[in-house]
Amino acid sequence: MSECRICNRTFKYDKKLGHNKTRCNTxxxxxxxxxxxxxxxxxxxxKCIYCGYDRCKRSLCFxxxxxxxxxxxxxxxxxxxxxxxxxxxxxxxxxxxxxxxxIHEGLLKxx
Numbered sequence: 001m002s003e004c005r006i007c008n009r010t011f012k013y014d015k016k017l018g019h020n021k022t023r024c025n026t027x028x029x030x031x032x033x034x035x036x037x038x039x040x041x042x043x044x045x046x047k048c049i050y051c052g053y054d055r056c057k058r059s060l061c062f063x064x065x066x067x068x069x070x071x072x073x074x075x076x077x078x079x080x081x082x083x084x085x086x087x088x089x090x091x092x093x094x095x096x097x098x099x100x101x102x103i104h105e106g107l108l109k110x111x
Contacts, residue, residue: 001013002019002021002022004022004023004024004026004027005022005023006023006024006027007024007026007027009024009026011024011025029079032078032079033078033079036078036082036085037057037078039082040062040074040085040089041057041060041094043086043089044062044089044092044093044094045094046094047060047094048060048094048095048096048099049093049094049095050095050096050099050108051096051098051099053096053098053099059096059097060094060095060096060097061075061094061095061096061097061100062074062075062089062092062093062094063092063093063094063095063100063103063110064091064092065091065092065093065110066091069091070088070091071088072088074088074089074092093110
């Protein structure tokens, strides 16, 4: 048995299953999801395109410019390959929650 150096959980190391000797699979997956999430925000500029808000990532949204072209929702799909996520990001803009609401109310125009 091995112990994860991040969460201290004990797990059975099995190289065939893709395990790492120092981290459990849960921690490996969580680290990858966080890395992909950070790459998505960086790819779109890390701030709202309208007001420049950049204080809290949880307050930023990926808004599809044309909902008809939407293949999947960006948030929550961090397990997909980067090139597939990047193609979907090209259909989106990054906006804060307030500006996102104003877009849906018709107060802000999306170019």
